[in-house]
Amino acid sequence: MSDPVTTEDRALELFVHALNVCHGYDFSGYARASLKRRAEQLAADLGEPGIGHLIPRLIYDPSVLGQVIARLSVPVSEMFRDPEVFAVLREQVLPVLSSYPRVNIWQAGCAQGEEVYSTAILAEEAGLLPRCRFYATDINDQALARASEGIFAARRIEEFAANYEGAGGQFDFADYYRSRYDLMRMRRTLRDRVVFAHHNLVTDGVFAETHLIMCRNVLIYFSQALKERVLQLFADSLVRGGYLVLGTRETLQFSSLANRFEAVSDRHRIYRLKRARPAHDV
Ligand SMILES: C[S@@+](CC[C@H](N)C(=O)[O-])C[C@H]1O[C@@H](n2cnc3c(N)ncnc32)[C@H](O)[C@@H]1O
The missing domain is CATH 3.40.50.150 (Vaccinia Virus protein VP39)
Structure with missing residues (x-):
């Protein structure tokens, strides 16, 4: 039986590749731990059971892109932060x-x-x-x-x-x-x-x-x-x-x-x- 963490790690790599091939967004240089957390949240938002299930959405549903980028980026800020x-x-x-x-x-x-x-x-x-x-x-x-x-x-x-x-x-x-x-x-x-x-x-x-x-x-x-x-x-x-x-x-x-x-x-x-x-x- 394959290790579920390893499976999600592999799925993440394929997802990152698909995002680049389908939409030209290159997340391959992003640190993996936080990227994985955000991809998991994205899958949950879209009602998908895991990161790998996002790949067909990237390929066949271009309307999902805005939501993908919004979830993968972290637009959290404050005025005069620090x-x-x-x-x-x-x-x-x-x-x-x-x-x-x-x-x-x-x-x-x-x-x-x-x-x-x-x-x-x-x-x-x-x-x-x-x-x-x-x-x-x-x-x-x-x-x-x-x-x-x-x-x-x-x-x-x-x-x-x-x-x-x-x-x-x-x-x-x-x-x-x-x-x-x-x-x-x-x-x-x-x-x-x-x-x-x-x-x-x-x-x-x-x-x-x-x-x-x-x-x-x-x-x-x-x-x-x-x-x-x-x-x-x-x-x-x-x-x-x-x-x-x-x-x-x-x-x-x-x-x-x-x-x-x-x-x-x-x-x-x-x-x-x-x-x-x-x-x-x-
Ligand atoms: C945590 S916020 C930082 C906001 C603000 N600079 C601050 O420190 O409060 C990170 C921002 O970087 C943006 N970002 C992530 N990857 C980027 C990239 N490749 N090019 C431009 N902006 C990016 C995200 O969309 C997000 O809005």
């Missing part, structure tokens, strides 16, 4: 960005937009917003659609406002949204600065020259090889002296790209692309 990180951005990064006539900020893996609106608020308070263009990208189209509306549940206001304060916010957080019934909507002045777009870090390339890249809590889902690819993409996208911000559980430490960056705050995972390439790298 407030201290935003406090360091406010104090040490935005003053430097203020010296540029135009500032491009790429929020990679933006989920439903919580972080990009947080960064836009920082830019507003640094007097930088009119010079900024934000590119917020993700593979989850459902999350992107919600992000571009800038609408969140009003029950999250308390959490967002507390994080804003923790990030050194000096004003009333309520200045940045309008609330109606059980929803809040970010102000148009913030929404208008953001271009939301589908971009896959696994397969897509550089699309803009950027001064700051925020990519937090995305690389944790990737294998080391895939992390390397994505970090290379970021190094290629940043201007010299541009900033990269990773999630608090993500690091440059084990990457071959580590010598291209210097730490602004290692603890907060804020790095800066060195102005000159290391000699042996050129």
